[in-house]
């Protein structure tokens with residue numbers, strides 16, 4: 001066995017998610033996100049809902065907020081939006097995975113929030129620049145515990161819902177995904193080598209909108225789980 005290296009600075013911790021019904025953890029490698037994957041959301045953002053190829057951006061694994069923790073309102077923005085999403089957790093990696101084999105690579109599912117500095121994202125879109133400052137900032141990925149696929153199966157339908165202070169803001173159903181989870185895994189694995197621990201945020205239904213300090217955001221995906229965060 002290799003001796004442990006002596007690090008010159010403290011080594012970062014491995015980000016991980018809790019697992020529903022277990023004390024074990026799911027270690028996180030990367031966080032991939034799919035853009036515009038519900039037709040109604042594509043339309044509300046001013047895009048054509050036709051089935052263009054999926055596109056991806058990333059968040060940082062240490063952007064996760066666990067255990068229904070608070071979401072600190074981020075700096076340099078006046079327009080932070082909520083986006084509730086089904087998250088697929090990859091348990092077995094691979095490249096060029098076929099659609100028919102894709103579900104075998106998924107260990108479980110979670111509910112996630114793709115918190116977005118919409119004003120900064122819009123500036124970057126207009127300038128043709130990358131989206132990181134709009135999407136991959138600190139605390140930008142509140143997430144629930146992972147529900148094992150061995151227990152819940154692979155949900156292809158189920159209500160997706162988000163409430164702010166008890167009022168419904170986002171509603172949809174997994175059966176409205178433009179690109180289905182097996183198709184996302186197959187396509188993404190042609191672009192990147194998927195690794196155990198990768199998370200894929202699969203896109204948000206219509207109804208995205210701003211939050212302000214003090215808001216309570218509660219969201220759920222039927223059959224998968226629920227998540228809440230307070231904007232502070």
Ligand code: MN
Nearest residue numbers: 083114203204
């Ligand atoms: Mn999103």
